[in-house]
Structure formats: C-alpha cells, structure tokens
Amino acid sequence: MELVFATNNLHKLEEAQQIIGSQFYLKSLSDIGCIDDIPETGTSFKENASQKSQYIFERYRLSCFADDSGLQVDALHGEPGVYSARYSGTRDSEQNLSLVLEKLGNNTHRSARFITVISLILNGKEYFFEGIVEGHIAHQPLGKQGFGYDPIFIPKGYDTTFAELDVLEKNRMSHRAKAMQRLIEFLNHAKY
Secondary structure: OEEEEOOOOHHHHHHHHHHHHHHOEEEOOHHHOOOOOOOOOOOOHHHHHHHHHHHHHHHHOOOEEEEEEEEEEHHHOOOEHHHHHHOOOOOOHHHHHHHHHHHHOOOOOOEEEEEEEEEEEEOOEEEEEEEEEEEEEOOOOOOOOOOOOHHHEEEOOOOOOHHHOOHHHHHHHOHHHHHHHHHHHHHHHOOO
C-alpha cells in the first residue's frame, strides 16, 4: 500500500520508512508534486499534525499521514514544544539546540521528553497515534547520528544521546517509532 507522508524532510522520511518496513511504501510531498508551505499554526502537536494531513487530503484526496514532533524541556516550561523546528527563529538544527543549552545554562533540572503525534487520514476518516520518550538534556551535543535535537537528548535508561545510538536501535525505541508502531498496528487491522 502507498501512503503519503506529509513531509519533505528526508531524514524523517527515511526514518519512517525504516520503521514501517516494506509493507507500506511512503511517498513524500515532493513525490506527489506538493511544494506548498503547509501551515503549522496549531498550539499542540495534535493540531499541527491534523492541519498538515487535512491539507494534503483536501487538495490531493490521497490517504496520508502527517506528524508533528518536538522536544519539551521541563525547566523551560515545555519549550521548545510545537516550535521545536524553528525555536531559534530559523530551521537551523544547530542554532535550535544551542538555544536550548543556552537557556538551560547550568540548571541541574534537565528532564525532557520527545513527543510525536501522527494524524492519519484513511478513507476520509482521521485517526491519531502518539509516541513519547522520556529523558534528559546533555550539557553539550554528543554524537553524529540522527538529526534535530538528537545530539543533546539522552533517553531514560541510557547514558548516550539519540545521536550516539545506532540508527536501528534508535528506530526501535524513539518517540516516532512508538507512534509509527501504533500506526502500523492500526493499518494491519484496517480495511482500505
């Protein structure tokens, strides 16, 4: 089955395809000819994910899903949250994570979580799936794997950042992996 993943972020697309396996073929926005800058004006991950999937479904009438993911840092009152991708005012990952570290400073309270919410539109109906990974923020970026805030996020039960983990290991336990597994379980039992 083909599904449109409402993203042009190649890192996200590759990660999602690795998680979902060969049972489903994922198409990006560029694969369907969508070059629009899809609005993300919601105040929650759920609203943003829904906004993106609804946008694609309304214009292309294709089964699709969209996610919204982000980092919530407790000492920063949940920031960067829904603004994770553009926290520093740019979409530059290094500037975004540098701003988190700068704002945290020497604060010893560094608990955080990654959250992914997926909105799936299948046969005109919308379904939601969520994945959360608890952890804490490192004092400096470590590792070269992954993307975004991965170099500063240490998942609970580990002593290495997401960016230091093997990609396959990260894809088994990440927030996106958890949400994707719930999506896959649903699709395996859905009628389409």
